[in-house]
Amino acid sequence: MVVSEKQSPVVDPEWLEKNLNNVKVIEVDYDPSTAYNIGHIPGALLIDWKKDLNKYPERDIIDKEGFEALLSRLGISNTDTVVLYGDYNNWFAAFAYWVFKIYGHDDVKILNGGRKKWIELGKPLTKEIPKPSPTTYRVTKVDLTLRASFLDVLKNLRNPSVVLIDVRSPAEYKGEITAPPEYPNEAAQRAGHIPGAVNIPWAQAVREDGTFKSVDELRALYESRGVTKDKEVIVYCRIGERAAHTFFVLKEILGYPKVRVYDGSWSEWGNIVGAPIEK
Amino acid sequence: MAGLRTIDLGDLSILCGTSRLGEIRRRVVETLKPGEEAVVVTRDPETWYALTSLGDELGYELIESSKDPEGRYLVRIRMKNS
Numbered sequence: 001m002v003v004s005e006k007q008s009p010v011v012d013p014e015w016l017e018k019n020l021n022n023v024k025v026i027e028v029d030y031d032p033s034t035a036y037n038i039g040h041i042p043g044a045l046l047i048d049w050k051k052d053l054n055k056y057p058e059r060d061i062i063d064k065e066g067f068e069a070l071l072s073r074l075g076i077s078n079t080d081t082v083v084l085y086g087d088y089n090n091w092f093a094a095f096a097y098w099v100f101k102i103y104g105h106d107d108v109k110i111l112n113g114g115r116k117k118w119i120e121l122g123k124p125l126t127k128e129i130p131k132p133s134p135t136t137y138r139v140t141k142v143d144l145t146l147r148a149s150f151l152d153v154l155k156n157l158r159n160p161s162v163v164l165i166d167v168r169s170p171a172e173y174k175g176e177i178t179a180p181p182e183y184p185n186e187a188a189q190r191a192g193h194i195p196g197a198v199n200i201p202w203a204q205a206v207r208e209d210g211t212f213k214s215v216d217e218l219r220a221l222y223e224s225r226g227v228t229k230d231k232e233v234i235v236y237c238r239i240g241e242r243a244a245h246t247f248f249v250l251k252e253i254l255g256y257p258k259v260r261v262y263d264g265s266w267s268e269w270g271n272i273v274g275a276p277i278e279k
Numbered sequence: 280m281a282g283l284r285t286i287d288l289g290d291l292s293i294l295c296g297t298s299r300l301g302e303i304r305r306r307v308v309e310t311l312k313p314g315e316e317a318v319v320v321t322r323d324p325e326t327w328y329a330l331t332s333l334g335d336e337l338g339y340e341l342i343e344s345s346k347d348p349e350g351r352y353l354v355r356i357r358m359k360n361s
Binding site: 030033035038087088089115116119125210 | 292298299300303323324325327328329332333
């Protein structure tokens, strides 16, 4: 489905391979040791999701100054076209995309299919690490309308013009598990979902090879579940990365005007005393 | 690759919580003896690439890598003698 043009938020591997010298490519990994470090798209820089996009010691995304420092270090200028891709189904690339949009970098795209598709197609990989000259990146606008807090969600629970999407697995949504056993640090005290949320797992937006489904297929998927363009949409998962993937689909591919990521997600909601829960 | 032990890793692309490296170590490397051979199976291109690239770090030799008609990657490895 992808329009492989500079104006599209999604670029195909074929387009990127021909335009490597015209864009800044950034790989966003959860686990660089089995991704970027063993081979990445030629010229790609690395954003380590855990170290570079998260603030410490408090739980939050990096702040404005942190974003400026990160992009300056990576040699990105305010006018660069940035193409993001990464491991684990482009989840973390989508999260990075969301952060880029919050901090006002307009010209940013996602590689369709991410690292997985690039490898499957046998496209070139290298271990050579670029050494960019630092820039002086400045954030000129911050758009917090893309982000929802716990209180934003709580006060809109019964608002008919707001729809909540839970993009986790059905088992998590139903409260059968709080998190799969592979995620020991993300399990919550309680299982279930936020009252009124519809369950549309993120994977329903992509094909088996990780590429996005067509615009028509995506529109039918979400509209059939009552997620229509006239509604304000809030998406959540466990820690926010899969929610960001669905955010990208709704806002950037389908053009929904009001979409927010509740990045606290279930790891926050399921641990808050008194937060209402449905199963 | 008949007669060799087969280890099916499934799709590790959804298990970011533990890391792919950790899963390969736990489910492949730590289950094999020095000198033992096995065929590791996965449908995930990223896991395939990791398997073919991490032999030195994880202590095995890459013997052969292929893809079957059903789209599964088959990676034959031999543990190094420690």
